[in-house]
Amino acid sequence: MTTTTAPIPAAARRRGSAPSTRAAWGFLTPFLVGFAVFYLVPIGYVIYKSLYGVRRSSTFGPIQEVFVGLANYRSALGDGDFVRGIGRIALFGFVQVPVMLLIALVLALLLDSARIRFTRFFRLAFFVPYAVPGAIAAIMWGFLYAPSLSPFNQLTRPLGADPDLLSADVILWSIANLVTWTYAGYNMLIMYSALQAIPADLYEAARIDGASDLQIAWRIKVPIIAPAVVLTAVFSIIGTLQLFTEPQVMATVSTAISSSYTPTIAAYAQISAQNYGLGAAMSVIITVATVVLSVVFFRLTRKRVEG
Amino acid sequence: MTVLPARRRSTPSWRRLTALLAASVLLAAAGCGGGDDEPSGGASQAADCRPTGGPVKLTYWTWAPGIVEAAKVWNQKNPDIQVAVEETPQGNNGTYPKMFNALKAGQAPDLGQVEFDSLPNFRVQQGLRDISKCAGVADAGPKFVDWTWKQATFDGEGVFAIPQDTGPMAMYYRKDLFAKAGIAVPKTWDEYAAAAAKLHAADPSVTITHFPQKDVNWFAGLVWQAGGRWFSNSEGGWKVDLADENSRKVAAYWQNLISKGQVANLQGFSEAWNNAVNTGKVATWISAVWGIGTLRDAGPKTVGQWAVAPMPQWTAGEQKAGNWGGSTTAVLAGSKYPAEAAKFALWLNTDPEALAITNTEGGLYPATKEGQASLPGLSKPVPFFGEQKVFDEFKAASEQVDPNFTWGPTMEQTYAHLRDGFGAALGGKGTLEEALTKATQDSVKDLEQQAIPVQK
Numbered sequence: 086m087t088t089t090t091a092p093i094p095a096a097a098r099r100r101g102s103a104p105s106t107r108a109a110w111g112f113l114t115p116f117l118v119g120f121a122v123f124y125l126v127p128i129g130y131v132i133y134k135s136l137y138g139v140r141r142s143s144t145f146g147p148i149q150e151v152f153v154g155l156a157n158y159r160s161a162l163g164d165g166d167f168v169r170g171i172g173r174i175a176l177f178g179f180v181q182v183p184v185m186l187l188i189a190l191v192l193a194l195l196l197d198s199a200r201i202r203f204t205r206f207f208r209l210a211f212f213v214p215y216a217v218p219g220a221i222a223a224i225m226w227g228f229l230y231a232p233s234l235s236p237f238n239q240l241t242r243p244l245g246a247d248p249d250l251l252s253a254d255v256i257l258w259s260i261a262n263l264v265t266w267t268y269a270g271y272n273m274l275i276m277y278s279a280l281q282a283i284p285a286d287l288y289e290a291a292r293i294d295g296a297s298d299l300q301i302a303w304r305i306k307v308p309i310i311a312p313a314v315v316l317t318a319v320f321s322i323i324g325t326l327q328l329f330t331e332p333q334v335m336a337t338v339s340t341a342i343s344s345s346y347t348p349t350i351a352a353y354a355q356i357s358a359q360n361y362g363l364g365a366a367m368s369v370i371i372t373v374a375t376v377v378l379s380v381v382f383f384r385l386t387r388k389r390v391e392g
Numbered sequence: 393m394t395v396l397p398a399r400r401r402s403t404p405s406w407r408r409l410t411a412l413l414a415a416s417v418l419l420a421a422a423g424c425g426g427g428d429d430e431p432s433g434g435a436s437q438a439a440d441c442r443p444t445g446g447p448v449k450l451t452y453w454t455w456a457p458g459i460v461e462a463a464k465v466w467n468q469k470n471p472d473i474q475v476a477v478e479e480t481p482q483g484n485n486g487t488y489p490k491m492f493n494a495l496k497a498g499q500a501p502d503l504g505q506v507e508f509d510s511l512p513n514f515r516v517q518q519g520l521r522d523i524s525k526c527a528g529v530a531d532a533g534p535k536f537v538d539w540t541w542k543q544a545t546f547d548g549e550g551v552f553a554i555p556q557d558t559g560p561m562a563m564y565y566r567k568d569l570f571a572k573a574g575i576a577v578p579k580t581w582d583e584y585a586a587a588a589a590k591l592h593a594a595d596p597s598v599t600i601t602h603f604p605q606k607d608v609n610w611f612a613g614l615v616w617q618a619g620g621r622w623f624s625n626s627e628g629g630w631k632v633d634l635a636d637e638n639s640r641k642v643a644a645y646w647q648n649l650i651s652k653g654q655v656a657n658l659q660g661f662s663e664a665w666n667n668a669v670n671t672g673k674v675a676t677w678i679s680a681v682w683g684i685g686t687l688r689d690a691g692p693k694t695v696g697q698w699a700v701a702p703m704p705q706w707t708a709g710e711q712k713a714g715n716w717g718g719s720t721t722a723v724l725a726g727s728k729y730p731a732e733a734a735k736f737a738l739w740l741n742t743d744p745e746a747l748a749i750t751n752t753e754g755g756l757y758p759a760t761k762e763g764q765a766s767l768p769g770l771s772k773p774v775p776f777f778g779e780q781k782v783f784d785e786f787k788a789a790s791e792q793v794d795p796n797f798t799w800g801p802t803m804e805q806t807y808a809h810l811r812d813g814f815g816a817a818l819g820g821k822g823t824l825e826e827a828l829t830k831a832t833q834d835s836v837k838d839l840e841q842q843a844i845p846v847q848k
Contacts, residue, residue, distance in 0.1 A: 138841075138843065139842060139843050140843045141843050141844065141845075143845060144516065144625060144629060144630065144801070144844060144845055145515055145516060145546075145549070147518065148517070148518055160841060166812075228663070231663075231664050233658075233664045233667060233668070234663060234664055234667065252819060253815075253816070253819040253821065336606075337606075337659065337662065338659060338662060338664070340605040340606075340657065340659070340814070340815035340818045340819060341815060341819055342815070343811075343812040343815060343816075344808035344809070344811060344812055345812075354805070354808055356489070357488075357489045357804065358802055358804055358805045358838070359492050359513075359517055359842070360805075360838070360841055360842060363841055
């Protein structure tokens with residue numbers, strides 16, 4: 086409280102850094118303006134819209150926009166179909182994300198092991214599905230799934246099996262397969278890049294200690310790239326909650342995809358119906374759920390990953 | 393090399409940034425609050441529909457083929473009223489949402505193609521201009537097929553659009569498949585069901601038709617024929633009943649065929665359906681006049697094997713038809729040139745030359761009585777149907793369409809509810825009748841959400 090020495094260096098430091106701070110703001114301003122205009126303003130507008138509804142005096146009377154508080158949120162969460170959509174996506178994520186990441190991890194480790202030839206070719210081959218636009222991929226898989234057109238069914242039919250991969254019972258997993266096919270290679274590449282950054286002397290040391298390839302992979306490589314795996318998991322969680330294109334396109338060939346199959350499809354339907362308030366509230370709910378899940382996942386894994 | 397973000401810091405500069413961001417969000421919210429003026433159509437504007445006098449340039453969003461060619465002819469004849477046609481995706485596939493956004497932003501085109509089933513939605517959302525006072529509009533009524541004019545005028549509260557084309561329904565059927573199975577052309581729905589059973593028994597890979605889950609307006613056409621009334625609108629608000637007696641009758645009928653596996657579970661207009669048409673796996677299609685082109689494209693291998701007969705009837709001897717589709721040319725709220733826009737819309741949809749162009753170039757089936765009776769393209773035999781004069785069937789059907797069917801004001805949402813319910817029924821969960829009941833409840837909720845008065 087009575088120290089006289091402490092504030093001085095602090096003040097000096099601050100004074101000394103003033104011009105560079107100003108310069109930093111100068112550089113940051115264009116970014117911040119863009120960030121505010123194209124990111125924060127739309128988000129703010131969505132939040133604002135979610136608190137408003139419409140009133141009209143008669144069927145064809147003029148429309149008035151009125152503040153309705155949280156009524157839109159109550160409608161969204163009271164809508165059984167919307168809530169079931171969230172549940173469906175949660176189930177999807179719990180199964181699809183771990184499966185996809187495991188595949189990505191195994192592929193990354195295989196490519197990283199010195200014994201695989203044509204690494205470049207495989208790296209590209211696994212990544213190519215990601216380069217196919219989601220809508221195109223969904224149309225393509227739609228063909229592969231549709232029983233009357235599918236080459237799989239032509240193979241299995243003589244054996245007495247004629248599975249309908251577009252029926253209500255399996256469509257969720259048909260979509261999961263499509264999403265895995267698209268994104269496993271992308272996630273593999275992130276993990277593979279992390280593997281490339283591990284110094285080779287670590288492996289040498291492990292080998293001198295008598296570790297096998299499997300042991301090196303499991304005990305050295307995986308723990309070191311754990312942060313990258315966590316990152317891909319968070320990306321996947323975010324992607325799962327926003328699942329839209331694949332089911333939307335699949336809906337053109339399957340009868341099992343409802344207008345509230347995923348929360349984003351439900352929100353889109355409301356906006357298309359000029360029901361902006363409810364659609365906005367649904368969007369905010371999806372965003373909040375995404376943020377909460379991502380943060381919780383980070384918290385849960387950080388202790389393990391960072392020790 | 394960790395990819396995790398650094399631990400959170402709470403330095404003063406971070407806090408300042410947060411405050412800045414929060415402020416900009418508030419600013420954004422406040423700024424947008426004032427800018428929400430709804431375009432106001434309706435009675436107040438109806439009084440004035442005077443031409444502006446000077447040269448005018450109109451924009452028109454449409455996806456109907458043939459309009460571009462018709463507009464070229466108009467532009468040559470009317471140097472002072474130039475129409476720029478912008479070809480857009482089919483309404484519910486993108487153009488309607490885009491139109492509503494443009495209306496909100498005050499940048500909507502002067503003219504837009506709006507299908508009959510979406511007219512009430514545009515009306516309720518204040519998207520249409522009343523053009524009843526524009527020259528020639530009020531007198532045009534008798535030229536149009538009765539039900540189309542009724543829909544465009546909302547039973548006489550003004551004129552909000554000019555009918556363009558219609559979709560009277562009939563039955564397309566495969567002569568050869570019927571002959572092979574020894575089936576006479578069914579005249580009633582009972583005979584149709586019997587034919588379905590017989591065809592399927594003779595060859596299990598053949599079905600009489602498909603039940604398209606997504607084409608709810610096809611189902612609505614069948615309900616229309618059966619005398620169902622889904623929506624009605626009066627002083628007290630909208631009455632919604634998708635599950636009235638006649639609608640339930642239609643639902644129960646198709647549920648029976650679905651349960652027995654006698655109709656194919658295919659989406660209309662899909663590759664799978666094209667394949668079924670082309671390889672002779674479906675024997676009929678109850679569809680509209682525009683289905684001629686669709687069938688021709690879907691089944692190139694089936695030339696000459698199709699024919700057209702009236703829709704099966706619920707009671708023998710009756711003559712009732714449904715309608716599937718059809719559009720109007722609407723003058724959108726906010727157009728600065730309603731007089732010129734209405735003049736063009738009238739010309740496009742009543743002038744014999746314009747109708748001939750849209751009919752031959754785009755296959756549009758006109759909404760005017762005279763057009764249906766006298767267009768040269770409609771009196772010719774059609775090779776795909778073994779030289780049958782199929783348009784005669786559709787002209788007869790057009791006169792048999794009940795004029796009192798009304799679409800609801802949130803039709804796209806109602807369709808979505810029905811699609812969901814139909815999908816479940818096709819998947820063996822629930823029935824079509826249950827789908828109708830649930831869609832009624834959900835549609836009432838939609839109306840309430842939009843504060844549209846509902847009569848219960």
